[in-house]
Amino acid sequence: SQQGEEDPQALSxxxxxNATMNCSYKTSINNLQWYRQNSGRGLxxxxxxxxxxxxxHSGRLRVTLDTSKKSSSLLITASRAADTxxxxxxxxxxxxxxxxFVFGPGTRLSxxx
Amino acid sequence: xxxxxxFPSHSVIEKGQTVTLRCDPISxxxxxxxxxRVMGKEIKFLLHFVKESKQDESGMPNxxxxxxxxxxxxSTLKVQPAELEDSGVYFCASxxxxxxxxxQYFGPGTRLTxx
Numbered sequence: 096s097q098q099g100e101e102d103p104q105a106l107s108x109x110x111x112x113n114a115t116m117n118c119s120y121k122t123s124i125n126n127l128q129w130y131r132q133n134s135g136r137g138l139x140x141x142x143x144x145x146x147x148x149x150x151x152h153s154g155r156l157r158v159t160l161d162t163s164k165k166s167s168s169l170l171i172t173a174s175r176a177a178d179t180x181x182x183x184x185x186x187x188x189x190x191x192x193x194x195x196f197v198f199g200p201g202t203r204l205s206x207x208x
Numbered sequence: 209x210x211x212x213x214x215f216p217s218h219s220v221i222e223k224g225q226t227v228t229l230r231c232d233p234i235s236x237x238x239x240x241x242x243x244x245r246v247m248g249k250e251i252k253f254l255l256h257f258v259k260e261s262k263q264d265e266s267g268m269p270n271x272x273x274x275x276x277x278x279x280x281x282x283s284t285l286k287v288q289p290a291e292l293e294d295s296g297v298y299f300c301a302s303x304x305x306x307x308x309x310x311x312q313y314f315g316p317g318t319r320l321t322x323x
Contacts, residue, residue: 128311137214137316138251138299183251195241195264196301196312198251 107205114171116202118184119164125187127160127167132201133180141169141182174206210234212315214300220321226288229318233282233302239263240283241303241312242275246296254298257283290322 108114120127129141144151144160144167151158157170171178181203185196213232221227233240242254254273255265259280268275272291277283287294297319301312 130314138301138314140311140313143311185251195253195256195267196243196251197253198243200250 104200105203105205107207108174110174110176110206110208112174114174114178114204114206116169116182116204118167118169118199120167120184120186120197121165122186122188124162127158128185128196129156129158129167129169130183130185130198131180132183138183171204174204176206176208178204179206180204212300212302212313214298214315214318216318217316218319218321220323221290222323223292224289226286227290227320229285229287229298229300229320231283231285231300231315233300234304234313237302237304237313238280239303239305239312240277241301242283242285243299243301244296245299246293251299254285287320290320292322295320295322 106114124146126143126145128143130138131141132138142151142153142156142158144158146162149160155172158167160167167184169182181201183198183201185198187196212234215230219227238259240257243251244254245251253267255268255275256263257277260277272287272289274286275283297317299317300315303312
């Protein structure tokens with residue numbers, strides 16, 4: 096089965112800097128989604144990028160998708176302390192009618208004031 | 209519009225006890241999913257309901273876990289008897305359309321601690 100894998104597993108930056116997280120997956124997908132989990136809280140949907148898209152923006156977020164390399168990156172610009180959280184990419188195997196997500200282990204982002 | 213809700217937010221039980229988690233999906237969403245994140249590891253799929261039917265339960269770890277969705281509305285996930293390794297955060301998600309990989313809306317999760 097496919098598996099999203101984030102890289103790096105942990106990232107620590109200063110407020111105002113940019114943070115880049117990468118994700119790899121193994122099978123064909125319809126789309127790839129990024130989620131955030133603040134400590135002890137639920138998952139928040141950040142952005143969805145479809146398999147026919149290469150780049151997508153939403154506010155301070157920029158996501159790229161390279162289906163030939165089966166990888167995606169999430170860039171957070173001008174980071175803030177409130178961005179401190181775990182970030183997960185999630186994919187669904189395009190052959191999986193059930194659509195259950197496969198998440199990677201996540202990247203723990205710490206933004207220091 | 210109300211989002212996905214889960215109850216309780218946190219449960220602490222002893223090994224061998226029973227716990228029932230509840231998920232209320234967004235109204236009108238036929239698809240309901242359960243996931244869990246154990247010991248800070250990756251989030252793993254448990255099962256998927258379409259209305260009241262189990263579409264896919266391939267992620268259920270063992271027969272100590274029982275999920276139901278009577279009437280196709282809210283769902284419960286019962287762990288009986290609970291073991292230490294069951295500790296983690298249990299997420300529920302719902303989506304509107306089957307057969308289309310769209311966004312799943314997640315609840316806040318239930319943090320289960322088995323001591």
